[in-house]
Amino acid sequence: MQKELKQLVSISRYYGGDPDYVIAGGGNTSYKDDRFIWVKASGVAMANITEDGFVQLYRDKLKIVGRKKYSGDVHKREEEVKEDLMAARVYPEKGKRPSVETSLHDLIEYPFVVHTHPTLVNVLMCAQQAKEKTKELFGEKALFGDHGAGYSLFIKMKDALKEYRIKHGMDPQLIFLRNHGIFVSGMSTEEIRQQYEKVMGTLKELVNVEKEEELPLPEKxxxxxxxxxxxxxxxxxxxxxxxxxxxxxxxxxxxxxxxxxxxxxxxxxxxxxxxxxxxxxxxxxxxxxxxxxxxxxxxxxxxxxxxxxxxxxxxxxxxxxxxxxxxxxxxxxxxxxxxxxxxxxxxxxxxxxxxxxxxxxxxxxxxxxxxxxx
Ligand SMILES: [Zn+2]
Known part of the structure; x- marks a missing residue:
């Protein structure tokens, strides 16, 4: 196995096994080089993922999703997009389906991307002041995206990233998504861990999570x-x-x-x-x-x-x-x-x-x- 894929498996398990970051099949991760992207398969839990839990795709074939005109009916459109994602697989015979966020992973130029739904991040993302406070706490370099999922999220983020690149001359390492979670990207998995630590450290200082206590089973x-x-x-x-x-x-x-x-x-x-x-x-x-x-x-x-x-x-x-x-x-x-x-x-x-x-x-x-x- 390629060194980077081992690192991808290891960081996926690290965050996937921690319920403060991911529960059940939520979250997804990827690694890319110039030609290929390996992205978590849909429905696979990160906690015990192996290399088999990732789908390898041709990046040039994935680019179609950003160029094509899809149906105006949202459900039909998701179906069409899904077919294009499936057609970009290197090994379709394995029968794996790439994550619905594949195109967004591909859009980010960093090799490693770790998307999770941490409880603390979502305290901020599911609050009224999500946008202002994200800017205040994490600065201009953190990109804030409005809610969305699948193709609609991809299209919104495609435009937002274009603007960001003009302004900053690089891609964001932190993308916060309202009512959803966070995308953290980096040149290495070490860089991603550092970014996560920074984000969680900042939020822990503000949100004082109390320890909950078990209560007895009522008689009835x-x-x-x-x-x-x-x-x-x-x-x-x-x-x-x-x-x-x-x-x-x-x-x-x-x-x-x-x-x-x-x-x-x-x-x-x-x-x-x-x-x-x-x-x-x-x-x-x-x-x-x-x-x-x-x-x-x-x-x-x-x-x-x-x-x-x-x-x-x-x-x-x-x-x-x-x-x-x-x-x-x-x-x-x-x-x-x-x-x-x-x-x-x-x-x-x-x-x-x-x-x-x-x-x-x-x-x-x-x-x-x-x-x-x-
Ligand atoms: Zn998500």
């Missing part, structure tokens, strides 16, 4: 879990109870801080709407659960994945135990992000249009399907 919890198992039609049901949940479950107002998703990951793994039960009497809770399941199915035509119950805690539902665990991990990360956005002016959820797009995005559906097999 088995009744509630039984009820949810029955209502969920055979889903795996996992339960946790800690002080982070308590921070949000006290009232409909406090639940409001997590009622709308902040990032694409949250929509992909947890859906875009969550059940909140504010009743205290056990019979009222059980009755309310029945009604909420019914309403949810009627309104969204899909199954709920997240339930938060006052005094009880957080419940995650999935087809398998590991997918239910991912639901809980991603949702708790969302709760952490929301809890601290006050530092930067309060929460800034995704827009309705963004949520709608993500809910229907076929590429994300695919990731969700792969995620189940993790």
């Amino acid at each position: 919890m088995p009744l509630i879990l039984n009820k949810i198992r029955k209502l969920s039609r055979g889903k795996k049901v996992l339960y946790r109870h800690n002080t982070l949940h308590r921070f949000f479950y006290g009232s409909p107002e406090s639940f409001g801080g997590i009622a709308k998703p902040f990032t694409p990951d949250i929509v992909v793994y947890c859906g875009s709407s969550y059940i909140y039960i504010g009743e205290e009497d056990i019979d009222a809770i059980l009755k309310s659960l029945e009604k909420e399941f019914e309403d949810y199915r009627r309104k969204y035509k899909k199954e709920p994945k997240v339930i938060l119950i006052k005094g009880y805690g957080l419940i995650g539902l999935g087809d398998t135990e590991s997918s239910a665990r991912i639901v809980l991990d991603v949702f708790e990360d969302f709760m952490k992000i929301s809890k601290y956005t006050d530092v930067f002016g309060g929460p800034h959820p995704l827009s309705e249009d963004d949520i709608d797009f993500l809910d229907h995005w076929e590429v994300e559906q695919y990731r969700r399907k792969i995620g189940k097999a993790l």
Whole structure:
């Protein structure tokens, strides 16, 4: 294996194995030379990736995506772009699909790119003052990009990078993306680690993350879990109870801080709407659960994945135990992000249009399907 690919595997595992940076299949990494780019395959988790988890592509073939006119229909367009990405693979017979952010990786001229969704970065990226504060904390050389994913993000960043290059005569090592995460780039993986340390160090000074404590299992919890198992039609049901949940479950107002998703990951793994039960009497809770399941199915035509119950805690539902665990991990990360956005002016959820797009995005559906097999 080429030395650089070993370094790529190693840095991908380093950040992928740390839940402060990446949860489940989120994030992606790449290495490029003049002719080829190796980018993480869609749906592969960074935590235990090997060289096989990367897709090698011809860079000249990838350039088509930046030149071509695609369909005006966003979902059709993503499909067409996906076909062009697939056609740029060096070994199509391996059946791997390159990350949806491949074209953005290719656009950045540095050899190494490590894109993650760190909790602390997203506290800033999902807050009202994301743009101003990014400039204030990380200076003119950090590029701030508006929210987007896949092709729409690529097009926005293509223009933004053009402008940046005129102004600075180089590419940015730090690209911050609203309601999404960060791209860190460098000549070496060492340079990337240094950049990450700088960013995280700055944010740690401002955001004082409290340690959350486990809370006991309430006496009536088995009744509630039984009820949810029955209502969920055979889903795996996992339960946790800690002080982070308590921070949000006290009232409909406090639940409001997590009622709308902040990032694409949250929509992909947890859906875009969550059940909140504010009743205290056990019979009222059980009755309310029945009604909420019914309403949810009627309104969204899909199954709920997240339930938060006052005094009880957080419940995650999935087809398998590991997918239910991912639901809980991603949702708790969302709760952490929301809890601290006050530092930067309060929460800034995704827009309705963004949520709608993500809910229907076929590429994300695919990731969700792969995620189940993790
Ligand atoms: Zn991302």
